[in-house]
Amino acid sequence: IDFDTRQYAADKKISIEMAARELRYAWFEIVRKQFNADAIAVAHHKDDSVETVLMNLIRGTGISGLSGISPQNGKVIRPMLCVSRVEIENYLVERQIPFRTDSTNLEDIYTRNHIRLNVLPMLQKINPSVNETIFRTAENLAEAEKIYKKAVHADIEVVLKNNRIDIEALKLSASPLSVLFEILSPLGFHPAVIDDVKAGLDASPGKQFFSPTHRLIKDRTCFLIDKIKKTESDDPIYFIDAVSQEISTPVNLAIKLTGVPKLIDKKSRMLYADVAKLQFPLKLRKWQAGDRFIPFGMKGKKKLSDFFTDQKFNLKEKEETWLLLSGEEVVWVVGHRADNRFKITPATERVLQIELKTMK
Numbered sequence: 613i614d615f616d617t618r619q620y621a622a623d624k625k626i627s628i629e630m631a632a633r634e635l636r637y638a639w640f641e642i643v644r645k646q647f648n649a650d651a652i653a654v655a656h657h658k659d660d661s662v663e664t665v666l667m668n669l670i671r672g673t674g675i676s677g678l679s680g681i682s683p684q685n686g687k688v689i690r691p692m693l694c695v696s697r698v699e700i701e702n703y704l705v706e707r708q709i710p711f712r713t714d715s716t717n718l719e720d721i722y723t724r725n726h727i728r729l730n731v732l733p734m735l736q737k738i739n740p741s742v743n744e745t746i747f748r749t750a751e752n753l754a755e756a757e758k759i760y761k762k763a764v765h766a767d768i769e770v771v772l773k774n775n776r777i778d779i780e781a782l783k784l785s786a787s788p789l790s791v792l793f794e795i796l797s798p799l800g801f802h803p804a805v806i807d808d809v810k811a812g813l814d815a816s817p818g819k820q821f822f823s824p825t826h827r828l829i830k831d832r833t834c835f836l837i838d839k840i841k842k843t844e845s846d847d848p849i850y851f852i853d854a855v856s857q858e859i860s861t862p863v864n865l866a867i868k869l870t871g872v873p874k875l876i877d878k879k880s881r882m883l884y885a886d887v888a889k890l891q892f893p894l895k896l897r898k899w900q901a902g903d904r905f906i907p908f909g910m911k912g913k914k915k916l917s918d919f920f921t922d923q924k925f926n927l928k929e930k931e932e933t934w935l936l937l938s939g940e941e942v943v944w945v946v947g948h949r950a951d952n953r954f955k956i957t958p959a960t961e962r963v964l965q966i967e968l969k970t971m972k
Contacts, residue, residue, distance in 0.1 A: 615639075625824075629722055637688070644687060656681050656690045659697045659728070662746045666727050672803050674793055675757045680750035696743065760790075767791050777828075777835040779813055788813070799826040799837070809835070818927050831926040838928050851893040852936075861896055863934050863946055864969035872960055883936070883944045885954040887962035895937040896946075903935065905942035906952040919945065936966070 621631035640652045661680035668677035683690050692700065704711050720726045735742045767785040771778050772795055782788050789810050796806050800823035809821050809828060819830040822840075829836040850861045869887065876884060903916040920930050936944040943954050947968045956963060 629724065641687070651687050651689045653689050653691055655692055657692045657695055657697055657700060658747050659743060661693055661750060662732070662743050663724050663727050665746055665750050666731065667723055670723075670727075674797065675753060675760055678750060679754035679757050680747065682754075761794075764790050764794050768795060771795075775837040776831075777837070779834055783813065795837075796823070796828070800824050801826070801828070820927070829927045832924070836926060836928050847898040850896040852896060853893045863896065865946075866967040866969055868965050870963050870965050872956060872963055873965070876956075880948050881968040883950055883964070883966040883968075884956050885943055885950070885964045885966075886956055886960045887964050888960070889938070889954050890943065890964060891939045894943065896934055897937070899930070899933045899935050899945070903942060905945065905949075908950045908952050908955060910952055916942075916945070919949070923948070 615632070615635045617628060617631050617635060620635060621628050624631060624634075626634075637652075640654075643649075644652050665678055665680050681690060681693060683693055701711070703709075716722075717725060718729070720729045732743065739745060763786065767787075768791055771781045771785060771791055777792075777795065782791060785791050789806070792806050792809055793803070796809065797803075801809075801821070802823070805821050805823065812819055812821070812830060815830050817830055817832050821828040825840055827838050827840055829838060852865075852867065873884070876882075899916050901917065904913045905916065905919075906913055907919065916933075916935075920933075925933070933948070934946040935942050936946055938954065941953065942951050944950050944966070
């Protein structure tokens with residue numbers, strides 16, 4: 613089997629051990645499908661589970677990390693978890709069955725090997741049965757984890773809705789930190805960051821917390837969970853000419869030129885602008901600091917930032933706001949408010965009608 617483990621680890625920014633594990637199990641799954649097998653049986657034994665508990669304890673973990681290796685994970689089963697390495701080797705020797713030992717198992721350059729070769733022998737001097745003790749403790753914790761998860765997940769159903777963590781509901785839960793850990797840990801948030809989130813329940817809106825893939829934004833009554841978008845360049849500018857019907861942009865707009873309509877849809881998702889006042893092509897871009905417009909029905913200019921504050925926009929809503937411009941003047945804060953300068957008047961003959969369908 614030819615794997616470029618080092619390159620895979622570098623690309624994924626994970627350890628060599630983790631990279632080898634991911635590649636190995638991905639290959640196992642390919643073989644399982646080729647043979648239409650029901651499961652993949654791997655040879656993890658009791659000592660492996662003990663080492664895993666210690667590794668997780670040293671690195672920092674929740675209760676699940678102290679429960680040892682699971683007997684089953686999806687299509688992967690581990691039928692030998694109930695026996696130790698010594699018991700397996702004795703069985704093979706007694707029956708004169710040849711076996712091999714991976715030479716890298718004797719090198720203590722890896723964390724697991726260091727625990728096996730150095731840490732566990734020291735612990736065995738204190739308690740000769742330490743492996744069995746740790747294994748039994750992990751089994752007990754695995755049972756306790758079932759109770760813990762049932763309770764915490766009941767709280768999560770109340771606290772987490774539509775990628776929003778309700779702060780007041782979180783405070784009323786039996787263990788806010790446990791609820792946060794179970795929500796945020798799978799998203800890559802470090803335990804220390806989760807502690808900071810717990811400490812920031814009453815922080816000012818706008819505070820952000822980051823994992824490699826997600827960010828948490830403090831709003832007035834909740835935390836917003838937002839996946840970090842990978843962008844290759846700055847936010848682009850899109851151009852709309854007078855005859856566009858459909859344009860490929862992150863904003864799904866339905867555009868048409870028409871006469872003055874008899875009925876006006878006053879919903880904010882609709883724009884009606886006097887064509888004679890527009891300079892084509894129009895521009896569509898994200899809002900920027902310093903942008904100003906004259907909100908429909910008003911006379912004076914207003915900063916977009918002040919408009920957002922008045923409308924109680926959270927940080928994510930601000931970042932996702934698009935502007936439609938004629939030249940350098942705002943025609944429409946898309947989906948929110950039109951500019952008064954481009955409104956229909958009794959002198960209007962042609963109207964640009966734009967409907968916001970969805971944000972892509």
